[in-house]
Amino acid sequence: MQKTIVLGVSGGIAAFKAAQLTSDLIKKHYDVEVIMTKNATEFIAPLTFEALINHNVVVDTFEKVANRSIHHISLAKKADLFILVPASANVIAKVAHGIADDMLTTTFLACNKQKVICPAMNTQMYENPITQENLQRCKKLGYTILEPAVGHLACGDNGKGKLCDLTDILHYVDTYFQQNDSLKGKHVLITAGPTQEALDPVRYLTNHSSGKMGYSLAQAALDMGAEVTLISGPVQLTPPTGVHFYPVTTAMEMFEAVRTRSAQADFIIKAAAVGDYRPVHVSEQKIKKKGDHLQIEFVKNPDILAYLGEHKKPGQIICGFAMETQNLLANAQEKLEKKHCDMIVANDLHTEGAGFQSDTNIATILDRFQRIPCPKMSKYELGVTILEHMLTLCTQGEQ
Numbered sequence: 001m002q003k004t005i006v007l008g009v010s011g012g013i014a015a016f017k018a019a020q021l022t023s024d025l026i027k028k029h030y031d032v033e034v035i036m037t038k039n040a041t042e043f044i045a046p047l048t049f050e051a052l053i054n055h056n057v058v059v060d061t062f063e064k065v066a067n068r069s070i071h072h073i074s075l076a077k078k079a080d081l082f083i084l085v086p087a088s089a090n091v092i093a094k095v096a097h098g099i100a101d102d103m104l105t106t107t108f109l110a111c112n113k114q115k116v117i118c119p120a121m122n123t124q125m126y127e128n129p130i131t132q133e134n135l136q137r138c139k140k141l142g143y144t145i146l147e148p149a150v151g152h153l154a155c156g157d158n159g160k161g162k163l164c165d166l167t168d169i170l171h172y173v174d175t176y177f178q179q180n181d182s183l184k185g186k187h188v189l190i191t192a193g194p195t196q197e198a199l200d201p202v203r204y205l206t207n208h209s210s211g212k213m214g215y216s217l218a219q220a221a222l223d224m225g226a227e228v229t230l231i232s233g234p235v236q237l238t239p240p241t242g243v244h245f246y247p248v249t250t251a252m253e254m255f256e257a258v259r260t261r262s263a264q265a266d267f268i269i270k271a272a273a274v275g276d277y278r279p280v281h282v283s284e285q286k287i288k289k290k291g292d293h294l295q296i297e298f299v300k301n302p303d304i305l306a307y308l309g310e311h312k313k314p315g316q317i318i319c320g321f322a323m324e325t326q327n328l329l330a331n332a333q334e335k336l337e338k339k340h341c342d343m344i345v346a347n348d349l350h351t352e353g354a355g356f357q358s359d360t361n362i363a364t365i366l367d368r369f370q371r372i373p374c375p376k377m378s379k380y381e382l383g384v385t386i387l388e389h390m391l392t393l394c395t396q397g398e399q
């Protein structure tokens, strides 16, 4: 399940760093909600956060938000973790004493999840015994304090009070949610995106795959501790940091890249939308416009998934995808059997929120014994679900 982090941004020069943190958390597939104090909006506009999280930032306690009647309560309930970043001396004093006089402090008080405070302020303010007492009080209340760093401060002073490193906050978050290590020691090979088959130097045949499904799977596998190889057709996405990345263009190139790396993989997931055919001849020159009809002869590409099914190594788990526009489950079942995979993820292109391009998918996982419906969820969440099911099949196979 995707985790929700509520970021409480209070007024301070380090408020701009909360925007970078938001972006980093989103990249790690956390769901982020942002609450700002009025003072924080003097340092950075809510619009910056809204562009990053793709929905409203809350500042006013009495602001009306669709479907959220008592917003501070709904946000408090939604949170899996509450982080105050930067936490000003004023906000620290308020949360230490249960003062709830704006949206941020009201939601903070209403939230019963883990709270993290990242102070950032002038050294004298930080070292002031009142602030120190407030921080001690917060610690006693069970809140985590990520200590500020020593450095050059915006006011010109050198000393303690600089917001801690964002990597420390990210590390805390990841550790807190125990980005689980269930795939530690496993090597996962994933294919993603479309293939392109050239007709001539200017034209090619392809499909609408964005690569989002495959790249989300790669990120999920990394987060679960796996070593990941990602073989991708041409897409506009940046490969997740840490994967072994092999870009390819044609189905033949993808076949070669997979064939030569498949033996080392424990899990293989074929999320790529591979072209079934390629032109027999690729014209060296641009094909000229002639007559009303143009005939191009195609030859079949190797079926990479079927090849993997036939050359399966002992203990290896192979997962295919079935992209259908009709008879979803019957066609997926046929592919499962014909291509000798352990499981197949069926998605229907005609269902809104599923298939190409979207950030979500709606699918059914089929294996030899069962069908598991996966309702609409992010492609990352589906990635985790798929990998967890592969792990179950792997464990069953070992017994």
Ligand code: PMT
Residues within 6 Å of the ligand: 193, 208, 209, 210, 211, 212, 213, 214, 251, 270, 271, 272, 273, 274, 275, 276, 301, 302, 303, 304, 305, 306, 319, 320, 321, 322, 323, 324, 335, 347, 355, 356, 357, 358
């Ligand atoms: O990339 P996105 O925009 O996020 O979209 C995701 C997706 C719709 C592309 C993805 O979820 C998906 O369904 N991928 C499989 C697309 C596909 O080629 O389906 P298929 O039913 O035509 O093929 C069945 C399986 O055989 C697939 O695992 C495919 O990778 C594999 N195949 C197909 C042909 C071929 N020559 N070699 C193969 O390995």
